[in-house]
Amino acid sequence: MKRKITLKQIAKELDVSVSTVSKALSDSKEISEDTKQKIQAFAKLYNYRPNNIALSLKNRKTKTIGILIPEIVHHFFSTVIRGIERVANRRGYNVIVGLSNESFTKEIINMEMLAGGSIDGFILSISKETMLKQDYHHFNATIDQGIPIVMFDRVVDEVDCDKVIVDDFKGAVKATEKLIVNKCKNIALITTMDYISVGRLRTQGYLEALKSNNIEANPNLILKIDDTLDVENHIEVLENEIEQFFKTNPKIDGLFAVNELYAVTAMKVARKLGLSIPEDMQVIGFTDGVLSKHATPSLTTVSQHGQKIGEQSANLLIDRLEAMDYDKPSYLANNEPKKDFIKLVIETEIIERESTK
Amino acid sequence: MKRKITLKQIAKELDVSVSTVSKALSDSKEISEDTKQKIQAFAKLYNYRPNNIALSLKNRKTKTIGILIPEIVHHFFSTVIRGIERVANRRGYNVIVGLSNESFTKEIINMEMLAGGSIDGFILSISKETMLKQDYHHFNATIDQGIPIVMFDRVVDEVDCDKVIVDDFKGAVKATEKLIVNKCKNIALITTMDYISVGRLRTQGYLEALKSNNIEANPNLILKIDDTLDVENHIEVLENEIEQFFKTNPKIDGLFAVNELYAVTAMKVARKLGLSIPEDMQVIGFTDGVLSKHATPSLTTVSQHGQKIGEQSANLLIDRLEAMDYDKPSYLANNEPKKDFIKLVIETEIIERESTK
DNA sequence: ATATTCATCGAAAACGTTTTCGTGTTAACA
DNA sequence: TGTTAACACGAAAACGTTTTCGATGAATAT
Structure with a gap:
């Protein structure tokens, strides 16, 4: 078993510094063609892949989005997931799913678990128990921490975020x-x-x-x-x-x-x-x-149109995430995120089959 | 918007060192009762939660398992996911799902993406195209990197790993x-x-x-x-x-x-x-x-019994992951992982309804 | 000959933790 | 009084990256 190789190991093996290796692999012109060739060849040979976790820590973003739904053995919800996964993947994101099982407590546990740095944003549909209790503090809390949320299908006015619903x-x-x-x-x-x-x-x-x-x-x-x-x-x-x-x-x-x-x-x-x-x-x-x-x-x-709902939700979330990026180099002091939230309405459509004349 | 608070910020605010804060929060007896009280109160007030990513980097494990399936809008597969999520959650793990969409290429892309440090192990069911091609190198490659795999339902003898199948x-x-x-x-x-x-x-x-x-x-x-x-x-x-x-x-x-x-x-x-x-x-x-x-x-x-399949798969994987942990302090030189792989067979059951006499 | 510019690389910081190893202070002991 | 032990804390390394800022030497310009 060969463990994953790191920059440091490559550096040691080739007797250069870690920074040189990093630059060589990103094809920086700071490095001479010779050493670039050498390093790149070595990296390829040992199948080097940068460690996502280290990147996440450095960049302060994980490139993964959290899905939180009440139930997964459910045609509508799984269709939405498929939609989310599709655009997420296309745009370079992963999805991590949590199931609330319609329970208020599990919803909170799951949110806090994922909000602890594992994800950049949420796409979720509220659990029945939460709707019943009308307690939405956990949503507002995570938004407050700078983690954007997109709600779909089961949404609620009390939370300020993007929403995607069917009419x-x-x-x-x-x-x-x-x-x-x-x-x-x-x-x-x-x-x-x-x-x-x-x-x-x-x-x-x-x-x-x-x-x-x-x-x-x-x-x-x-x-x-x-x-x-x-x-x-x-x-x-x-x-x-x-x-x-x-x-x-x-x-x-x-x-x-x-x-x-x-x-x-x-x-x-x-x-x-x-x-x-x-x-x-x-x-x-x-x-x-x-x-x-x-x-x-x-x-x-x-x-x-569950899949469409998923796709739109993902696009909304990722758009916002990447917009947050560009805000960074700004020198404005109080850099509050935009408050102009979007509520997308997906049109329904009647599919005629045999149960009507 | 208040960004998530870190150890460093707490340390600065309270005029102690980062290590002191860390120890105080883990209730170490190295720290005096007084300062512990102070630090814990402050942390609670600001709702401090350790950053998962930093922990993952330090501990070299992510506490999340990757699910890779051909399709999610599918009763059997979503049931399996539910089973996996259940025990994963109970045992402190998250699940991140990738969809191969029955495509060989997408299966590989997804594997490599997740294998780049995002997950500790895989639970997967092979895509149709992969079965057709009979090309399983990507599975063996990730196993070779020290990432264990559990296959379910669509399994294949050519890969050495734990398997869960129905009879x-x-x-x-x-x-x-x-x-x-x-x-x-x-x-x-x-x-x-x-x-x-x-x-x-x-x-x-x-x-x-x-x-x-x-x-x-x-x-x-x-x-x-x-x-x-x-x-x-x-x-x-x-x-x-x-x-x-x-x-x-x-x-x-x-x-x-x-x-x-x-x-x-x-x-x-x-x-x-x-x-x-x-x-x-x-x-x-x-x-x-x-x-x-x-x-x-x-x-x-x-x-x-899809859910059972999921549960057993998750248990198998997590058992192996935690066994790998205990291997660590060993001073044996060539610490190869155990090769005794398990093939669990879940019994089927006939559910009688109206379509038979 | 000296000054200046490149080209090529390395050192170090940073992301947020945990943990090992010191270190200084105080109290108890001989 | 001098030694020792306990106590309370901090410095630093490590996890694997990227990136900024120097540093070195050679090549060019003056």
């Missing part, structure tokens, strides 16, 4: 209006509790669409699911709730669900109750994941 | 035998090309199960899909192939597919052809993902 409201309006033009008379909604901002916004979009089409909203047609318990493992509960919902509202002929799991589960229940889709009931979901694509019937859905 | 062969046997005891007479197989080791092993398991039950394998009942092109975006091609397959083999009453996408797509085609599942045809898939769980009918499948 949940408008997406919901589009979906609901599609059901309306498709002649649905009793359009139901399956949504989450209100403290999840995206759920709330989608609910508002649903209501707005009804209103602007002069349809009176019927509270009975709205089913709010409490997903405090991880609903992935409680499908039966979900199915039962939906079954009850359908039975007490037999007139439902259109359904908008705020995520694809609710949508496909609803389709399953509907079929069980003898309803056929889309003939008896048309269904539209949110989030274009594997389920939507491969369900039978395949699901018409509102696509969030 | 693809046995899983396939189990699945096929389940179809046999369920009275299927013509059991078909939908699989991948042979260069993917897991596909090959699952195919072998299928054949073995038939053989040991005295059923002659019929080559016509085996459909090999070429997924060189990302099949996610080519479902129509897939559907057509399967449809053709079913039409030319109308007697098929049992189907084993080597992944869940093939399985649910097959179910979809079957339904289109007027076959009902499980009455006319029973189906078993591989990988227990969202699709299996929420398809209609829900899919009986061979679970790979």
Whole structure:
């Protein structure tokens, strides 16, 4: 086993100084062609690579960005990661991921761990528990330390940073209006509790669409699911709730669900109750994941473009990081970072499949 | 904005030396109670946290492990990541992920980037292109540099390292035998090309199960899909192939597919052809993902326990990393790392759902 | 001949830690 | 009073880089 070779070792071996080696390898013209040749050849032979850690320490930046998300076994989030990784890699950055698992405490632990010099900036989506508690001090604390943050999807006004969101409201309006033009008379909604901002916004979009089409909203047609318990493992509960919902509202002929799991589960229940889709009931979901694509019937859905969200977030963050660099040589005393934060809205798009007419 | 405070700044402020501050904060008894109190209070007030990068440089280890996988928008892989992150975090490590995107070149680039001091060890699954090329020099090179690797799922004998795999062969046997005891007479197989080791092993398991039950394998009942092109975006091609397959083999009453996408797509085609599942045809898939769980009918499948794979991989890697530590104080000259590599086999399990009787 | 400019290289600082080894002071001992 | 031990702290090295600033010698110019 040959350990990684360092500048010092090369210097010793070739009987020159460390600085000479460093300069030779960066092809500095301070060094004569002869010695450059010699050093470069030696370095190549021993496969020299500069130590990232040492560089990070010297340059005071790590060239890696921290991703902090609630869950990774999740189509939307992993898509976002893919987007982030793509542009990060292209622009010379690495990504290090932390999982909050929807927990406030784990979110904080993870942040502090990474903020301890491991990363240059964060891209994150807030955990459910944090949203519930409405305690955002850790975000503001890290921003205060000079570490920029970009929030996506689950964002919050109380933190001053760049944000990338999908237009949940408008997406919901589009979906609901599609059901309306498709002649649905009793359009139901399956949504989450209100403290999840995206759920709330989608609910508002649903209501707005009804209103602007002069349809009176019927509270009975709205089913709010409490997903405090991880609903992935409680499908039966979900199915039962939906079954009850359908039975007490037999007139439902259109359904908008705020995520694809609710949508496909609803389709399953509907079929069980003898309803056929889309003939008896048309269904539209949110989030274009594997389920939507491969369900039978395949699901018409509102696509969030997760990868695009990731890419934009990464670009926003890296832009800011590199802008901070150029601020350095300035001689202004109180060199506060710019406060003009951007909120990018990614347009949603309805992908029509078999669950609507 | 208050930048992160350092030992030096504390020292200056309190008019002591850096070493005193360092010792005081680690509660060394070399320092008097008085000064310790003073320094600790000050540090707490200014929320001092040691700089990870500096520590990494000093200790020559980063306490982060690199994950290198072909794809992240993938239920199995993200589950493995979750497992890795869990134990990594518990044992004080961070994870940094790189995506090869099934490309040989990107795999190498990513490895070299991370091997440059950013990580202590790798957990990885080999990209398709690399498997095809059978070029594993980059793995051996990084191992040679003293960076241990743990491979999972897609592993290869040519590299000496710890490995964690699922028993693809046995899983396939189990699945096929389940179809046999369920009275299927013509059991078909939908699989991948042979260069993917897991596909090959699952195919072998299928054949073995038939053989040991005295059923002659019929080559016509085996459909090999070429997924060189990302099949996610080519479902129509897939559907057509399967449809053709079913039409030319109308007697098929049992189907084993080597992944869940093939399985649910097959179910979809079957339904289109007027076959009902499980009455006319029973189906078993591989990988227990969202699709299996929420398809209609829900899919009986061979679970790979991705999270467990991740956890075991992480434990294996960290165990080895910490063992390397204890080797250090040894005065043996040629301190080669242990060559006794472990190959862990995670048992598969059949999860019965609606697609079998 | 002296002064000046290049060309080529090395020493040292800096990034933020931890740790080893001194060193000075004070108190206890002979 | 002189020796010793304990105590409290600081200086410096080390991890691996890059970069600034000199330093040396040779070559050129005057």
